[in-house]
Structures are given as structure tokens and as C-alpha cells.
Amino acid sequence: MAVKNQSWNRKNIVASSFQKTIKNLFVFSESFSIFRWRWLILSIFPLGWLGALDYFKGANRLESEFTDLTIISFLASILILWKLRGRFQLEANFWVIYLLLSIGHHLQLYGMLYWHSQGSKTINIFPSALFDWLLNLEHPIELYQISTFSLVGFACAVVWLTKTRYFREMYYFNIDRQSIEAYQYFEKKWLLIYLLALIIISGSLIFLQFDLKIGARVDPVSGFGAASLPFKLAGIINISTKLIVPALFLNLIFIANYVKNTFCFHLGLMAYIVYCSVFTIITTSRAFIPGAIVLLSIIWSFSGCLTTGRRNFLIALTPLFPLVFGIATRLRFLREVGQVGQIYLIPEAFNQVIYNSEVWDSYLYFPLTRINGLTTLFYIQAYQPQFNLGTIYHKLTEFGFNINLVYKHEILGITDYGFSASPGLTGCLYLLSGSVWLVAIGVFLHTIFWFLLYYQVFKMNLYTKPVALAEILLLSAFFTSSGSYHLIPVCLLGIAVTTLLGEIFIRFLLNIPILPSR
Helix, strand or coil, X not given: CHHHHHHHHHHHHHHHHHHHHHHHHHHHHHHHHHHHHHHHHHHHHHHHHHHHHHHHCCCHHHHHHHHHHHHHHHHHHHHHHHHCCCCHHHHHHHHHHHHHHHHHHHHHHHHHHHHHHCCCCXXXXXXXXXXXXXXXXXXXXXXXXXXXXXXXXXXXXXXXXXCCHHHHHHHHCCCCXXXXXXXXXXXXXXXXXXXXXXXXXXXXXXXXXXXXXXXXXXXXCCCCCCCCCXXXXXXXXXXXXXXXXXXXXXXXXXXXXXXXXXXXXXXXXXXXXXXXXXXXXXXXXXXXXXXXXXXXXXXXXHCCCCCHHHHHHHHHHCCHHHHHXXXXXXXXXXXXXXXXXXXXXXXXXXXXXXXXXXXXXXXXXXXXXXXXXXXXXXXXXXXXXXXXXXXXXXHHHHXXXXXXXXXHHHHCCCCCCCCCCCCCHHHHHHHHHCCXXXXXXXXXXXXXXXXXXXXXXXXXXXXXXXXXXXHHHHHHHHXXXXXXXXXXXXXXXXXXXXXXXXXXXXXXXXXXXXXXXC
């Protein structure tokens, strides 16, 4: 009997160990497959190269140079993807810059050359002047050099930064919820008061922006447009509605989720989506809602709260991005001069997007149009900028160190006060330097700057750390796409204010000392 029991126990032990082994293999294979998915990004380069070969048919020298640049970009991407293989929390800043450089430059260039080689004289997702400019085969090669060198500069920054002690130290700073969940007692009424106050304040600011026409175009004849406010109140309201109020909503959603107040969580989430929708209509901002949803997904991912239901919720919202992009774009053309936005124009804009197949098809490619890369760089490359410190300083001082105004006035030749345009990161660097080598150095320094800023926030002892990190990622994406570096002080100040307010409130809510005790 004892022998049978020993045999039975041995079988149970073998079966349980076998089950554990199978489970571990399944977990490993699942993580391994996810780990492997990132290598699919490399397919952009060979497929893009094959699609663009017909464009250089008969020009052997240019075709050879195009092939060489593709190989360099491909090898640089291999190096980048080889280094980006750890936790997403540590590498998120690198991924943001890499995807923007890949989509904004290489993917746009390959698509442009492919459509041009197929005989398309114009397509809605690219400026029509770009196709006339492509008649000279030398121009795409010059653009490709700038894009390739920017990717090489980024690869060098990634390789160097992942070897520094700063990157290794980030492994010891966790983003978890144990510190918050340890505090079970809190006053629910304060969370509800915070939510109601935020709804009232956000609604008031949106009304003021609409009523005072902050952000509206100014009629050069009548002068009718945005109201002139003292003490830079117009700018304060604009920054508050774009940056501070959304961040306060995100802090509220984050806090309500961790203290398990489902009523305030769902009400805050609903108010956040409604606010973003109204803001999009009022300002016709094409990137506000996608950016808001991406921020929400990053916060949930960083804090370990991205459940299956929330993941499905975010996936269900994704197909709405092109529709929102199209409606906001049509509203820009339909709104009257001097008006920020008109509610009655929404049905007309919706009908134009839905029932015009050409417009709808073009807006399916909205990432290619929204990300400043090739579409702005080709204007600057045609300008043929030269490196001259005296000229650069004169232009920057003339326009108040606003590179957007330099690009709009000097490159595009547009003097309309209400029109805004940004050159993108590489466009800004090439406009100021006129050298592909200096563009590579600029991208290298840009990557280091945002990594160090991300690292400083990462190691802080904040209860609202996921929200602060998501906001830093948003700024990194914004400045990589726009190159509007003159806005960095204002944006960082806004992030600091919202982080401070969120941290003070959660410590007050959980009865935690705001200042460290001696």
C-alpha cells in the first residue's frame, strides 16, 4: 500500500511539474511572440525600396544612392530595435520618437515616390506642388539623406543612452499601485467635489474661448477676430484648455480608479471624452481627441490598470480617429472668418466626409498628413538654406525666436496672422543649419534631452507618476512632430502645475502628509 501511495504521489508531482512547465512555456512563447512583433517595422524599408524603384528607372547613379541610403536606414533600425527590448515603461520615450521619424519621413517618402511612379499627378494626402517638385530626380535623394541622417543620429543616441547608468537605474524605480492601495480610508465627498469643480471650470474656459474667439483667424480688412485681453489672458486660457484641464481630468480618472470609486471614475471618463469632443469642435483641432485617448491608454498601461474591457474600449474608439480628423479638417474650410467654430456646420462637414469617397479615402491616411515630416521638409529643402550664424540669429530675433513664424514667413511666404504652421523637428534643424550632419547631431541632442526629462520624472516619488510620465511622452511627440521649441518653457510649466495639483489632491484625499516630515 505504501508503495502504491509513493507511486501515486510521484505521478502527481510529475503531472504538476509538467503542467507548470507547459504554463511557463506558454507564457514564454506569448511574450516571445510579442517581443518579435517589433521586427515587422523593418519591412517598411525593403517594401518601400521595391515600390520606389520605378521612380529612378534609367537613373543608375541615383538608384544606387537610393539603395545605399535604404541599407543605412535599415541597419540603423536594426540597431534601434535590438536595443529597445526591455520594459515599455523604460523605452516609451524612444518608441515615440522612432515611430514619428519612421512614419513622418521614410513612410511618407516611399508612399510619395510609389504614387508618383504610378502616374499619379496629385493625391489628397500630399501637397500638389510636391509632385511638380518631384520631376527633378535629385530632390528625393536630398530629402532621403536628411531623413536617413536623422535616423542615424537617433540610433546613436539610443545606443549610448541605454548604456548609461541613468537607464539602468530606471529598473529600480517601479510604477505600481501598492503605495496607494495601502491607504483604504478616504473622504469620497472630496473626490466628487473635485470632479464637479473641474466640470464647471472646464465648461467656463471652453465658453470663454468660444465667446472671445481665442484662436480665431483675424480678418485683415475689418480686423475682426480674437478679443484683445490684458495680462496675456488669451494665452493663459488657450494653454489651460489645451494642456492643464485635460491633465487635471486625467489625474481625476487615475485617482478615482485607484481608490476604487467607480462612480467618479466613469463620470470623470465621460466628462473627459465630452470635453475633448467639444474642444475639437470649438478649435477644429485634428489631433486633440487621438492624443487624449492615447494618453489615457498610456496611463492605464503604466499603472497596470489596462484590463480587457478597457483595452476593447480603446480599440473600439480607434476607427473614429480618421472620421474626427476628416470632420475637423472640413470644419476648418467651412467656418466663417473670425469664428473659432460653429455647431451648425458639423452636419455639413460630416456629410462631406462620409459621402465624398475621395475625401474619406484620403483621411484614412491621416497619420501621414498629421505628422510633420516630408510634407514640410520638402518646402525647406527647396529653399536651400545655408548655415550662417548671423543670418540665423537675425531671423530668430526678428520673429521673437519663434521658428514657426520663420517657417511660415520665410519659407511658405504666408503673412496671414491666423494661419499657423510648424516645420517639424528635422525641418527646424535643417532650416537653421542647412547641413544633414547638423540635423543628425540635433536629433541626437533632442533624444538625450527628452530621455533625461523622462528619467527625472521617472525617479520621483509621486503617487500620480503614470500621469506625469504620459504627459512627458505627449510633449516629446509634440515637439518631435512640430519642432516648436519656443513653446517648451510654457508646456513644461503647465505639466509642472498639473502634476503638483494632482499630487497635492491625492495626498490630501488619502490623508498623507504633503511635505516630507523631518
